[in-house]
Amino acid sequence: MDTDSHDAANGAPVDREVIQNLRDEGENLLSELVEMFIVEVPGQLATLEAALAKDDAGATRLTAHTLKGTGGNFGAARMLALATALEEKGRDGSLEGASALLVALRAECLRVRKALEAEQLVSHPGLPD
Amino acid sequence: MILSALIIDDSPFARKIIRHHLLKLGIRVVAEAENAAQGLDLFRELKPTLVTLDVMMPERNGISSMTAFQAIRKEAPETAMVVVSAIPFEKTRDTFLNEGAMAYVIKPFNQFSFEPVRQKLQRIFPAALAQPPILTNRS
Helix, strand or coil, X not given: CCCHHHCCCCCCCCCHHHHHHHHHCCCCHHHHHHHHHHHHHHHHHHHHHHHHHCCCHHHHHHHHHHHHHHHHCCCCXXXXXXXXXXXXXXXXXXXXXXXXXXXXXXXXXXXXXXXXXXXXHHHCCCCCC | CCCEEEEECCCHHHHHHHHHHHHHCCCEEXXXXXXXXHHHHHHXXXXXXEEEEECCCCCECCECHHHHHXXXXXXXXXXXXXXXXXXXXXXXXXXXXXXXXXXXXXXXXCCCXXXXXXHHHHHHCCCCCCCCCCCXXXX
């Protein structure tokens, strides 16, 4: 039985089968995507936080959608679910409870980042810490 | 002849992965767009052979993915339209295929994702594509 494909259901931050597929593509694709995650996601979270502070449902929906897409490309199921919940709140125009979701999403993004950095070290074991 | 492509996807991650897969097929990516409105403008300017279009993008300037898809189909029906989606629903897939999409590719991608695209393009442009990669199943 392929246990990797059940990572998401088991609460793993990323789906290792998806990560392995990216690694198999070679040409540093996985490393470049991990670097993009490290660079892009903090800004996306900051934009989301600003949108919530302004009670801006439209900006919340758009930024949450972006984070949902980011998570989806790594099989990051919980990140995707939290971002989807925020996107739906933005779409509904009701941001009650959204701040708590953002806290959870921020923590999950950190978990995903750590998992991706670990996967990057698997790809390039010679990299310094 | 080198085939040209336009990638329309709001995720920079997805754009990078799609670009990688198209380059593997020997297709030149001439532009990328982050929403359907921008994509439609770039399509009209560049007239690429192939367009990849994410179906789940927020609407901008009143232009949704479906609007862009239908406009491209109407203006240049010879364009190879590859619809990209995180939605594996048969109904959504069938809607786009019935409307003339060449292929419906599901995210997240794997090494087989763009194989139907390669096969169909191979039939239309037999001399234009890179040789197919050797695909292997991991056990």
